[in-house]
Amino acid sequence: MSAKQQVITIDDISQENVPAIYVAGGLKQFLEHAKAQATGEVPDLTTRKGRERIASLAAQVSKSKTAVEKPGREYLKRLKEMPKVIEAELREFVTSMDALRDEARQPLTDWEKAEDARVDAHNDGIQRIKDLAVFAEPPAAAHVAQVIADLELVALDDSWQEFLPEAAQAKDQALASLRGQLAQRQAYEAEQAELARLRREADERAEQDRIRLAQEAAVEAERQRVAQEQQAERDAAAKREQELKGQAAAREREAENQRLQLQLQAEQAERMAAQAEADRLAAIQAAEIARIEAEKNAERAADQARLDEQRRQKEAADEILRQERLREADKAHKGAIYKAAKEAFMANGMSEDCARLAVKLVASGFIPAMSIQY
Secondary structure, three states, X not given: OOOHHHOOOHHHOOOOOHHHXXXXXXXXXXXXXXXXXXXXXXXXXXXXXXXXHHHHHHHHXXXXXXXXXXXXXXXXXXXXXXXXXXXXXXXXXXXXXXXXXXXXXXXXXXXXXXXXXXXXXXXXXXXXXXXXXXXXXXXXXXXXXXXXXXXXXXXXXXXXXXXXXXXXXXXXXXXXXXXXXXXXXXXXXXXXXHHHHHHHHHHHHHHHHHHHHHHHHHHHHHHHHHHHHHHHHHHHHHHHHHHHHHHHHHHHHHHHHHHHHHHHHHHHHHHHHHHHHHHHHHHHHHHHHHHHHHHHHHHHHHHHHHHHHHHHHHHHHXXXXXXXXXXXXXXXXHHHHHHHHHHHHHHOOOOHHHHHHHHHHHHOXXXXXXXXXX
């Protein structure tokens, strides 16, 4: 930073020059100035005056910090408020401009609405003409004739404006359709009237036939009633005779059923006795088979126990022999080690008796920190 750029001091900070001060690196000059004041001298700590001077320098740094920070914070607060002011101003501007745009276009908008209403009115009128020829259900011929009369009264004049040809075409097509439907409905209604007349005549003939048939049926019913009474008497006599025969046959069947039941019970008793004897013989045979099998199992168990004891004795003898061989091998192994140790002592000038004693003392653990590795 040049000398001309450092002319602003902490005391010179104001609302007018804060935009030029609080920028990237803008506060470095104040930091360097405060550092130079705080470290430019080395007071003597051994004196009271020197210690007071150090405290004064530190207080000056704090004062300078506050003098720079406070206007900076106020400037930052104004900067934070600025977007809100701009946003409010822009919002009011946009709202006013939109209103001005709508006001300028209003005549065209009104004309477009009126034009749309006019076109919709003509289209609705044309659609109403077309709808006159359409019925949800088949109408009566008189109703179709009335619709034709009403449609013929619809005026085709300049009030239709440019839609006059379309309205005229719709009227002609609707009248043609209605006249065709009128002819169809008149023919249908005439046919239905003729059918109704024919049905009435048929109903009258059917009523006459019904009366005649009813009279004939009454005569026939009386004849059948007399015949039925005579037949009922004959049937009653035959039924009584049949019932007597049936009762006798029932008694015979009952006696036969009792005889057969007694015979069946006797046969069943014989079968139960035979089955009981067979069960007794089977139980005796099963008990004998179980006894024989138990004896065989006992013999097999005894043989197995004898074999197990022989195997155990053999394994015990083999184990004793193996242990004896291990002891002999261990003894021979230790003897060889003892001999080698004794010969080593003797090779180093010890007599045989002394060498033997030394090996024995070491092997017995009487010599501290010495042992024989087997």
